[in-house]
Amino acid sequence: MSKLEGSRGKSSSGILPLSASFNLTGHRLPCAHGWINFADKRGKCFSRLASRASVAGEVLLVNFKYLLNEEVEAFVLAPGKGVVCEGSEHKCRSLRPSRTLDLGGRVVVPGLRDAHTHLLPTALSYRxxxxxxxxxxxxxxxxxxxxxxxxxxxxxxxxxxxxxxxxxxxxxxxxxxxxxxxxxxxxxxxxxxxxxxxxxxxxxxxxxxxxxxxxxxxxxxxxxxxxxxxxxxxxxxxxxxARVPKPGRAALKELLRKVVAEYLRYGVTVVHSMSVDIEELSLIRGLELDGELKLRYEAYVKPELLGNVPEELRHLVRGVKAFADGSFGARTAALREQYSDHPSSGTLLMTAEEIAELCRAAGSHGLELAVHAIGDKAVEEVLRAMTISRGKIRVEHASLTPPDLLELFSQLRPTAAVQPHFILSDTWIVDRLGARTRWVYAFKSLARTGSTLMGSSDSPVEPLNPWLGMYAAVHRGEPEGLPIAEFTSSEKLSLREALSMYVERASRPEDVVVLNITREPLSREDFARVRAERVFLKGVELQPL
The missing domain is CATH 3.10.310.70 (Diaminopimelate Epimerase; Chain A, domain 1)
Structure with a gap:
């Protein structure tokens, strides 16, 4: 038997059982930039996976349900490329892939993306x-x-x-x-x-x-x-x-490995880590060099690091993260009118002019700017900064967006990273905002503006499980009897719409995830039980998860 054949052998039809394993002795893992370890120009980093990946040329996936396009019957995956063919099984078989996997009717999705997380703080939260x-x-x-x-x-x-x-x-x-x-x-x-x-x-x-x-x-x-x-x-x-003693470097790396493993269990293959410092970049680089990163990592660093990131870490950095305000919970999110339950309107941390200046500075280093903006006053300042700088700015959170701001979104079409699970966590939001609650976490309305919405967790603030975020976007607290549901029922998303926020692209995705379910999740319990059974990162299977 060849070292790259399933340890339980092929059937006469050439279909491998879903649980087949592969012997990689003496083989190396190809990728788009050579062998094993690489980083592309946008800072998407891949670790050495040879010890836990199976490689056998192109792989045909059949007998699955693709949630984002029911007409897709099959995928062909190529190592280092991802999906190179999709559509009918007949069309995909015409490429004569070297092996076939029958997925037994399981649900398949692209690799998921958490577009706003805090990787090192999440790791530390475990302690x-x-x-x-x-x-x-x-x-x-x-x-x-x-x-x-x-x-x-x-x-x-x-x-x-x-x-x-x-x-x-x-x-x-x-x-x-x-x-x-x-x-x-x-x-x-x-x-x-x-x-x-x-x-x-x-x-x-x-x-x-x-x-x-x-x-x-x-x-x-x-x-x-x-x-x-x-x-x-x-x-x-x-x-x-920052002044509290932290665990040593070895302990921090072990905690980060646990975070990466948890993400993979949910099918997340891309993370955007926010407000990153040199310590996190250095730890991530260590995991990358050790072949233990196993997902794509892109950092948005603190403003003081702009122009000050060591050369060996720059490939990890995609952008800069700044704050225009605080949070609803602490009543520091900047509102245009006072809170309904407190005689204050929060704290604006940056003006539109200051944000525009930082946007230009980030652009001069080839980086994009992401700005935390929760209250409507802060969101307005970020959008004004876009008109001043004439540059693209990511809006992080975009939590309160009344109609006049939605009109600005329609004109400017920014990218917004949103966190659906806040719908369930902010049980007091009606007390804070009163009638303005109608326009909080207004994902359906934001999507109609033509802006790009990216789903995320904001972990460790919220659970990093993206399926719980999708559940919140679909049901908006109605099963829990939360008051927000009465104000925002028109903002409910379909599962396909919610899932689309968590993927980079639906057609020919780079990463493919096979889930442990055979039908769409409906209840909170259904969503909570969703796990990845197999993950193909750029066409290469990670084993075990």
């Missing part, structure tokens, strides 16, 4: 105290107390995921709450959105924030009568996190 299900300040204190006892005095307790609007007290926790729970440990707990955090007294002491904050954090360390409440806002959050 954090998970506070997403905390329903009271007292429960939060109990979780901190337990963690402090397990870790011992003096160790940092770092957590993420709390939401004051989902706690019975309906208030922010304070440093005094955390002091009661862990007086001998520095404690830093980040709100689910990442735009606010609370620290206890010992943490504020170690961070040097107890009596005075640096000039760049003025107004972001909340004080009452000159004393800190423990609440940190916006830039103060990453500033504080």
């Amino acid at each position: 954090l105290l998970d506070l997403r299900r905390v329903s009271s300040v007292e429960e939060l204190k109990g979780a901190v107390r337990t963690a402090a006892l397990e870790m011992g005095p003096g160790s940092w307790v770092v957590g993420r995921g709390w939401d004051q609007d989902k706690m019975v007290e309906k208030r922010y926790p304070t440093r005094h709450d955390l002091d009661e729970a862990a007086p001998e440990n520095p404690v830093l707990l980040v709100r689910v959105c990442g735009h606010a955090a609370v620290a206890n007294t010992k943490a504020l002491e170690k961070l040097g924030l107890l009596f005075q904050e640096p000039e760049e954090l003025q107004g972001m360390v909340v004080r009452e009568d000159g004393k800190p409440t423990g609440l940190l806002l916006e830039d103060a959050v990453p500033w504080a996190l």
Whole structure:
């Protein structure tokens, strides 16, 4: 038997069983740029896959359901190229591919893309105290107390995921709450959105924030009568996190491997990582060199790195990420009118002129600009910046888009990276926005403008599972009885529309994923159970997932 034939052999028809495995001894993996390891001009990086990939020339896939085009009966995949033929089985067989896989009626999709994630923070979140299900300040204190006892005095307790609007007290926790729970440990707990955090007294002491904050954090360390409440806002959050001791490089690489593996289990083969620093780029480069990246990675770096990325890391970088405002949850998203439940309108972090200047600077380095804009005021500034700079700017989130802004979207046709799972997480959104809720997460309306929508998770803010995001886009909280469903039922997407946001192209995709289902998912439980059984990255199968 040839080393490239299935270990269980071929049938007389030439069809291999779905579970067939392949021996790669003595073979190398071809790619479009030579062998094994390469990066194209746009920074799409591929790792060495030879130890876990099977190669046998062109592969014919038959007997499947292609969700994005029911007329597609078959694919031919070529190593280093992806899909080279699609359509009828007869047409694809005419290419005489070297082997055939009968997929048994399974659903097939292109490789999925998470267009807005935070890879290293997601990896670090695996080690954090998970506070997403905390329903009271007292429960939060109990979780901190337990963690402090397990870790011992003096160790940092770092957590993420709390939401004051989902706690019975309906208030922010304070440093005094955390002091009661862990007086001998520095404690830093980040709100689910990442735009606010609370620290206890010992943490504020170690961070040097107890009596005075640096000039760049003025107004972001909340004080009452000159004393800190423990609440940190916006830039103060990453500033504080950067000063908390992190695991060593080996441990960080292992955590990143787990993130990559989780993405592949859901069929995600492309990630856009946002607000990236040199540490993340260096770790990703290490995985790439070790042959352990196994998906395509594109970074949007922090503005201070513009022009300062070391040459050996530049191929990983696609763009620059900036912030025009904060979040609805922390009431720092910039609105044109005040919040319905608070006498403030958020915080605008960049004007249109400043955004346009950064857009031109990024363009001079061959990079694109992506700008976080959630509130309608921030979205308006980003769109105005496009007219000033006459350049393309990615709008990250584009959360509140009333009719006049939709008209601007129609004129400018920007790309927008959206996060459907916010529909389910922001259970309080009607309280925040009132009647304006009609135009929040308005994906159907945005799509009608001709703008390009890219689905994403914003992990670790939301689950990285794209199928849960698609579920949210299709059902919009109606099964959960969320108030947003009454305001935005006309914004529901079909599954095909939702899936299309998560793929780069439906026709002749580079990557192909075989799922563990034979029909379209309907309920939340159906969507949650979707997994990838086989992944073909540029025509080469990854084994095992």
